[in-house]
Amino acid sequence: MSLLSINDLQVSFKTRRGTVNAVRGLSLEIEKGETLGIVGESGSGKSVTSYALMRLLESNGRISGGALSYGGIDLRHAKESVMRDLRGREISMIFQNPRAALNPIRKVGHQIEDVLRRHAKATRSTARAEAIKALEAVKIRDPEARYNAYPFELSGGMCQRIVIALALACDPKLLIADEPTTGLDITTQKAVMDLIADLIAERGMSAMVITHDLGLAAQYCNRIVVMKDGEIVEQGDPKRLFTAPEHPYTRKLVDATPRSGASVRSLLPAEQRTPAPELPVSETPLLEVRDLTKTYQGKSGPVHAVKGISFKVMKGQSVGLVGESGCGKSTTSSILVRLTDPTSGEILFNGEDLAKTPAGTFARDPRRAAIQMVFQDATDSFNPRHTARHSIAEPLKRLTGLKGKALKDRVEELADLVGLPRPLLDRFPHQLSGGQKARVGIARAIAVEPQFLILDEPTAALDVSIQAIVLNLLVDLRAKLGISFLFVSHDLHVVRLLCDHVIVMRDGEILEEGPAAAVMDAPAHAYTRELLAAAPEPPALAETLSSAAE
Amino acid sequence: MAGRLSTIGTRIAQSIPVILGVVVVSFVLTRALPGDPAVYFAGAAADEASIAEVRTALGLDKPLPEQFLIYARDVATGNLGQSLSTGQPVLEDLANRLPASLELTLTALMLSCAVAIPLGVLAATRPGSAVDHLCRVLVTAGVSLPTFFTGVVLIYIFYYLLGIAPSPLGRLDFIYIEPDRITGFYLIDAALAGDWETWVGALKQLVLPAVTLALFTMAPLARMTRAAMLSALSSDYIRTARAAGLTEDKVLFTYAFRNALLPVITTLGMVFSFTLGANVLVEKVFAWPGIGSYAVEALVVSDYAAVQGFVLAMALLFVALNLVIDLTYTLIDPRIGFETK
Numbered sequence: 001m002s003l004l005s006i007n008d009l010q011v012s013f014k015t016r017r018g019t020v021n022a023v024r025g026l027s028l029e030i031e032k033g034e035t036l037g038i039v040g041e042s043g044s045g046k047s048v049t050s051y052a053l054m055r056l057l058e059s060n061g062r063i064s065g066g067a068l069s070y071g072g073i074d075l076r077h078a079k080e081s082v083m084r085d086l087r088g089r090e091i092s093m094i095f096q097n098p099r100a101a102l103n104p105i106r107k108v109g110h111q112i113e114d115v116l117r118r119h120a121k122a123t124r125s126t127a128r129a130e131a132i133k134a135l136e137a138v139k140i141r142d143p144e145a146r147y148n149a150y151p152f153e154l155s156g157g158m159c160q161r162i163v164i165a166l167a168l169a170c171d172p173k174l175l176i177a178d179e180p181t182t183g184l185d186i187t188t189q190k191a192v193m194d195l196i197a198d199l200i201a202e203r204g205m206s207a208m209v210i211t212h213d214l215g216l217a218a219q220y221c222n223r224i225v226v227m228k229d230g231e232i233v234e235q236g237d238p239k240r241l242f243t244a245p246e247h248p249y250t251r252k253l254v255d256a257t258p259r260s261g262a263s264v265r266s267l268l269p270a271e272q273r274t275p276a277p278e279l280p281v282s283e284t285p286l287l288e289v290r291d292l293t294k295t296y297q298g299k300s301g302p303v304h305a306v307k308g309i310s311f312k313v314m315k316g317q318s319v320g321l322v323g324e325s326g327c328g329k330s331t332t333s334s335i336l337v338r339l340t341d342p343t344s345g346e347i348l349f350n351g352e353d354l355a356k357t358p359a360g361t362f363a364r365d366p367r368r369a370a371i372q373m374v375f376q377d378a379t380d381s382f383n384p385r386h387t388a389r390h391s392i393a394e395p396l397k398r399l400t401g402l403k404g405k406a407l408k409d410r411v412e413e414l415a416d417l418v419g420l421p422r423p424l425l426d427r428f429p430h431q432l433s434g435g436q437k438a439r440v441g442i443a444r445a446i447a448v449e450p451q452f453l454i455l456d457e458p459t460a461a462l463d464v465s466i467q468a469i470v471l472n473l474l475v476d477l478r479a480k481l482g483i484s485f486l487f488v489s490h491d492l493h494v495v496r497l498l499c500d501h502v503i504v505m506r507d508g509e510i511l512e513e514g515p516a517a518a519v520m521d522a523p524a525h526a527y528t529r530e531l532l533a534a535a536p537e538p539p540a541l542a543e544t545l546s547s548a549a550e
Numbered sequence: 551m552a553g554r555l556s557t558i559g560t561r562i563a564q565s566i567p568v569i570l571g572v573v574v575v576s577f578v579l580t581r582a583l584p585g586d587p588a589v590y591f592a593g594a595a596a597d598e599a600s601i602a603e604v605r606t607a608l609g610l611d612k613p614l615p616e617q618f619l620i621y622a623r624d625v626a627t628g629n630l631g632q633s634l635s636t637g638q639p640v641l642e643d644l645a646n647r648l649p650a651s652l653e654l655t656l657t658a659l660m661l662s663c664a665v666a667i668p669l670g671v672l673a674a675t676r677p678g679s680a681v682d683h684l685c686r687v688l689v690t691a692g693v694s695l696p697t698f699f700t701g702v703v704l705i706y707i708f709y710y711l712l713g714i715a716p717s718p719l720g721r722l723d724f725i726y727i728e729p730d731r732i733t734g735f736y737l738i739d740a741a742l743a744g745d746w747e748t749w750v751g752a753l754k755q756l757v758l759p760a761v762t763l764a765l766f767t768m769a770p771l772a773r774m775t776r777a778a779m780l781s782a783l784s785s786d787y788i789r790t791a792r793a794a795g796l797t798e799d800k801v802l803f804t805y806a807f808r809n810a811l812l813p814v815i816t817t818l819g820m821v822f823s824f825t826l827g828a829n830v831l832v833e834k835v836f837a838w839p840g841i842g843s844y845a846v847e848a849l850v851v852s853d854y855a856a857v858q859g860f861v862l863a864m865a866l867l868f869v870a871l872n873l874v875i876d877l878t879y880t881l882i883d884p885r886i887g888f889e890t891k
Contacts, residue, residue: 056792088795095793100786103805105883114804115794150884166794 002029003071003206004053004174010065011045011052011230022048022061024230030174035200035207037221037238039214039253041463042434045230046210050176054093055083070174089119092167094196096179098159102151108162109135109147112169119170134169135162138195156325157188161195168199175200175207181216185324186490190534193220212463214257215536218242226250242538256468258493259538260520264475267468267497277479281500282315285348286484287336287452292345294331294508305331307508308345313452313501318478318485320499320516322492322531328508333454333488337373338362349452369399369448376457378437382429388415388440389425392447399448414443417480419473435466439473446477454486459494471498492535496520504528557886561876565869572865576858577621581614587852591634608634608854625862631855635848640859643844648863649734650721651833651840655826657737657756658763659818666768667814670775671807674783685772693769701762701835708758716754718836726751759836763829767821774817778810785809811882819875823868 011023023045030036040046051057053068053075068075070091073082087093095101103111112131116122122130128147135143138161151159160180167175177196181189197220200207211217217224218238225235226249234247245251256267265273294306306328313319323329334340336347338359347354349367357365372395375381382391392411396402402410415422418439429437438458445453455474459467471494478485489495495502496516503513504525512525523529588605589596596604605611609620624631630640666689673685708715716723721736726748729739737756740749782788783806791801830842841860848856880886 054793056789084795084797086795087793093790093793095786095790097786101790103787103791103809104885105809106804114791114796114800118794118796118800152885163790166790 001072002031004030004208005069006049006053006066007069008066009049009052009063009068011048011057011061012064013058013061015060021064022230023052025066026227026230026232027066028225028232028235030206030208032173032206033204034223035197035209035221037217037224038208038210038227039212039217039224040227041212041253041465043229044227046227047178048230049227050093050178050208050210054087054091054176055080056087085119088115088167088172089121089170090172091174091176092170092172093176093178094160094163094167094180096182098163098184099151099154099156101163102159102166104151107148107150108154109149112162112166115166115169121170131169134165137168137199138162138165140165155188156184157192160184160188160192164192164196164199168203171203173205175205176210177207178210179212180209182212186492186531187324187534189216190536196220213536214242214253214464215259215538218538219536226253252465254538256464257538258464258467258491258497260493260496262493262497264471264497268472277476279316279318279475279479279500281317284315285312286315286317286350287313287486288346288348289336290346290348292332292335292347293343294328294335294340295343304508306335306342309505309508309510311503311510311513313484313486315451316478316482316484317501318487318499320495320502321486321488321505322490322495322502323505324490324531326507327505329488329505330456331508332505333373333456333486336486337371337454338365338368369395370450371452371454372445372448372450373454373456374441374445374458376460378434378441378458378461379429381441382437384429387426387428388420388432388436391429391440392425392444395444395448410447411443414447417446417477418443433466434462435469438462438466438470442470442473442477446481446483449481450483452484452486454488456488457490460489460491467494474498492520492531504531557880558877561873565873568869569866572862572869573622573625574618576861576865577618579861580854580857581617583849583852583857587634587854590851621858630859630862633848633856633859634853635851635856640855643856644841644859644863645734647839647841647844650838651826651829651842653721653735653737654756654759654763654832654838654840655822655829657760658825658829659767659822661760662764662767662771662821663818665764666771667775669768670772670814671779671802673772673776674779675802677780682776685776689769689772692765695765696831697762697766697829698831698835700765701759701832704758704762705835715758716751718755718758720837720839721755722748722752723755755836759832759838762832762835763825767825770817770821771814775810775814778813779806782806782810808882812879815875815878815882819871822871826867827864 006029007027009023009026010021013020013022026045026049028036038046038049048057048061052063055075057063063076066076070086073086075083102108109128109131112134113122113127116130116134117124117127132143132147135146140146140158140161146154151162154162180196181192184192193216196207199205209217209221218241221238223235224238224241226233226241226247228249234241234245234250241250242254245254252269255269258267263276265276289312290310291308292306292310293304293308296303296305309332311319321329321332331340335342338354338357341359342355345355349370354367362368389411392414393407396407396410411425412422415425420436420439420443424432424436432440441458459470462470474485475498477483485498487495487498499516501513502516502519504511504519504527506527512519512523512528519528520532523532588601588608588610592601592604609617628641630644632638633640633643636643669685669688673682676682705715705718709718722728729736729743729745729748732739732742736752737749740746740752788801788806791805796805827842829840830846832838833840833843841863845857845860848860
C-alpha cells in the first residue's frame with residue numbers, strides 16, 4: 001500500500017467573486033521512499049494540494065470532495081487533534097522564503113525545541129541536546145552557537161537549513177517541500193537541494209517536492225506530476241517527460257525552461273517561433289566604467305561593496321552581470337542608473353563622465369532619459385494607486401513634457417510596442433498579471449527612448465512560460481530600438497540567452513568576463529564553473545550532451 | 551547583548567537634549583502667553599505703583615535672558631517657584647497632585663488593557679464572529695462617548711440611582727484618614743500601612759473615574775491588538791508552527807502574541823501620554839485633585855511658575871515613558887540594537 005494516496009481531491013475557495021475551484025479532481029500516490037515532484041505555474045493548485053493534505057488551508061478554503069489517506073488514516077475526516085499529532089511527527093513541511101518562515105523573535109534553538117517537546121521527542125532536560133543534534137543533522141557549522149541565534153542573524157541559506165532541521169527534528173515519514181529554494185542563490189539552492197536529497201535517502205523518507213522549476217524537479221525527483229489549473233495534465237518519469245512530453249502544456253513548459261544550447265526563440269511554443277532578429281553590435285563603446293568603487297560605512301568598519309571594477313558596454317550590445325547576492329551587482333547597477341554615487345571611479349557615457357553629476361541632481365540632468373531601468377519586482381515598483389497608463393506617462397511628462405493627446409498617443413504606442421492590450425492601460429497594478437506588469441515596467445523604462453537600459457532580474461518572479469515571452473520581447477525591442485542592455489541576473493541560462501557578453505562578479509570584483517558563449521562553455525575561473533554546475537540541468541539535455549560526446 | 555546595552559545607553563543619552571529643550575520651551579511659552587500676572591496678583595484695586603512693586607517682587611522687570619538664567623538655576627536646584635494662586639511651592643503642589651493623576655491613569659490603563667487585549671486577541675482569532683462584532687461595538691461606543699458624559703452617566707447610575715458608589719468628591723471620603731505619604735498613591739500607601747479600611751475607601755473612589763477613562767482608552771488598544779494579532783496570525787512563521795503540529799495555545803501565545811505585542815506597546819505608550827494630559831475632564835467631573843485640573847486653573851490666571859512646573863513635569867514624564875517603552879522593545883525584540891544603528 002502506498003504511504004499517501006490522494007483520490008479525486010477537490011479544493012475550493014470562497015472569494016468575493018464567488019467560489020474558485022483550486023484543485024479539481026486530483027489523484028496521486030506516493031510510495032515509501034519515493035520523491036515525487038509536483039510542477040506547475042502559479043495558480044496551478046500545486047501548493048494548495050499540499051496545504052489540503054496537511055489540513056492547513058486558509059479559512060476561506062475547504063476540501064470539497066475526494067479522499068486523502070496517509071498510512072490508513074483518513075486525513076480529510078481526521079479530528080483536528082489527530083492532525084496536530086501527525087503534523088511535524090509524520091508529515092512535515094518546508095517552505096519558501098525561509099527567513100519569514102521562522103519566528104523572528106525566538107531563538108532558532110528554542111523553535112526546534114518547541115517541536116521536539118510537542119511530539120515528546122525530548123524532555124525539558126534533553127531538549128537542548130536534541131535540538132543541537134537536529135542542527136548537526138542539517139550540517140550547520142558550530143550548532144551550539146547557532147542554537148542561540150535569531151533568524152535575522154542568519155543568511156537565507158542558513159535559515160532554510162534551520163527550517164529543514166525543524167521539519168525533520170521528529171523524523172517524519174513524509175516531507176513536503178514547497179518551493180524550498182525560491183529566493184536563494186544558485187549555489188545555495190544546490191547545497192540546500194543536495195542536503196534535502198541526502199536526508200531523504202539517509203532516513204528512507206518519502207517526499208513531495210513542489211516547484212515551478214521543471215529542471216530542478218527532474219534532477220531530484222523519481223517521478224514528476226505536471227499540474228495546470230488544478231488538474232494533473234501529465235505524469236511520469238522525469239526523463240520521459242523531457243524527451244517525449246505527451247501533453248501540449250508539458251511540451252510548452254519543457255520548451256520554456258531555459259537550458260544551455262537553447263536559443264531565446266526556442267523557448268516559445270513551436271508555432272510562435274518567428275525568425276530571430278539581427279542584433280548588430282557596434283565597435284564604439286556607449287558606456288565605459290573605469291575603476292568604479294563603492295564603500296559603505298558599516299557598523300564594524302567600512303564595507304567594500306564594489307572594489308574597482310572596469311568594463312565597457314558597446315552600442316547595441318547586451319551585457320550580462322552575473323553573481324550571487326552580496327557580490328555587488330545591485331550596487332553597480334544602482335550606481336550606473338545614477339541613483340547612488342560611487343566612492344570613486346568614472347562612468348563615461350558617450351564620452352562624458354556621469355559620475356561628476358551627483359545622484360541627487362541627476363533627475364534634472366538632460367541625460368536622465370538616456371539611462372533607464374527595469375526593476376526586479378514588478379509589483380513593488382509601481383505606485384499601487386496609479387493605473388498602468390499613469391505609470392507609463394509619468395516619465396514622459398517629467399522628461400519630455402508631452403501633454404494631452406500627444407501623451408495619450410505615445411503611451412498607447414508604447415503599449416502596442418510591448419504587446420500590452422490597450423484596454424489594460426486603465427487597470428491598477430493589482431488587476432494585472434505578473435507578465436502584464438512586466439510589460440508595463442518595460443514600457444515605462446523605454447518610454448523616454450533610453451540608449452542604455454539596466455534590467456535587474458526582470459523575469460525572476462515570473463512563471464517560465466511568461467518568462468519566455470518577456471525574454472523574447474526584450475530581444476525584439478533591442479533589435480527594433482537599438483538599445484544597449486545591462487542584464488543583471490543570477491540565472492546563467494537566461495543570461496546566455498539574452499547577452500553577447502558576460503561579466504561574473506563576486507565580492508565586489510570582476511572575476512571573469514568575455515563573450516557569453518566562451519565564458520559559459522569554457523569558464524576560466526573556478527567560481528564560474530561552480531555557478532554553472534549549480535544550475536539545474538534538464539535530463540534530456542544531459543543525455544544529448546553525453547551522446548554528443550560519444 | 552553588548553549591542554543592546556549600548557543601544558539603551560544611547561537612548562538614555564538622547565533624552566538629555568530633549569529635557570534641556572523642554573526647559574527652554576516651557577519658559578518661552580509661558581512668557582508668550584497673554585496676560586500680565588503682576589496685574590492679576592496686585593488685585594483689582596491696585597495702582598501703577600503697587601503693580602510695579604509686585605512685578606519687581608516676581609522678578610518680571612528683569613530682561614528675559616536674565617529671567618531665564620534665574621529660572622534655569624532654580625530648576626537645577628529643584629526650586630520650581632511659588633504658585634501664585636495656591637501660595638504653595640510648585641514642587642510641593644506637583645508632588646501632591648501628580649500621584650493622584652498617575653494613580654487614576656495607571657488604574658484606568660490596567661483596567662483597559664485587561665479588557666481590551668483579551669478582547670482584541672479573541673476578535674482576531676475569530677474574525678467575523680460574535681466576539682469580533684462585540685469588540686467592534688464596545689470599542690466604537692467607548693471612543694464615541696466623551697469622558698465627561700460617560701463619567702456623569704456612571705455617577706447618575708451608581709451613585710444617584712443605585713447608591714453603590716461613594717460621592718464623587720476626590721480621592722478619599724472625609725470619614726477616612728489620608729494614609730501616611732510614602733508614594734503618594736493612596737492604594738499603595740494604605741496597603742503599606744496595613745490600613746485596609748482606607749484602602750477599600752480609596753478604591754471605591756477610584757473605580758468610577760477609572761472606568762470612565764478605561765472605556766475611552768479601550769478603543770485604540772483593542773483595535774491595535776486585533777490588527778496586530780491578525781497580521782501575526784497570517785504570517786509565514788505561524789504557518790510553519792502549525793505545520794510542525796504545535797498546539798493552538800503555543801501558536802497563539804508564544805508565536806503570534808509575542809510578535810503582536812510590539813505595536814500594542816507603542817499604542818499603549820501613546821494612549822498613556824494623551825490620557826495623562828487629557829484626563830482633566832474626568833478630574834473635573836469627579837473632583838479629582840489631579841495635575842490636569844491644576845494646570846488648567848494655573849493657566850487661566852497666568853500663574854507662570856505653576857504652568858512651567860506642569861509643562862516640565864509632563865515633559866519629563868513623557869521622556870521617561872518613551873524611554874521605558876523603548877527599553878521594553880529591546881526586551882521583546884532581539885532585532886533592536888542591531889537595526890537601529
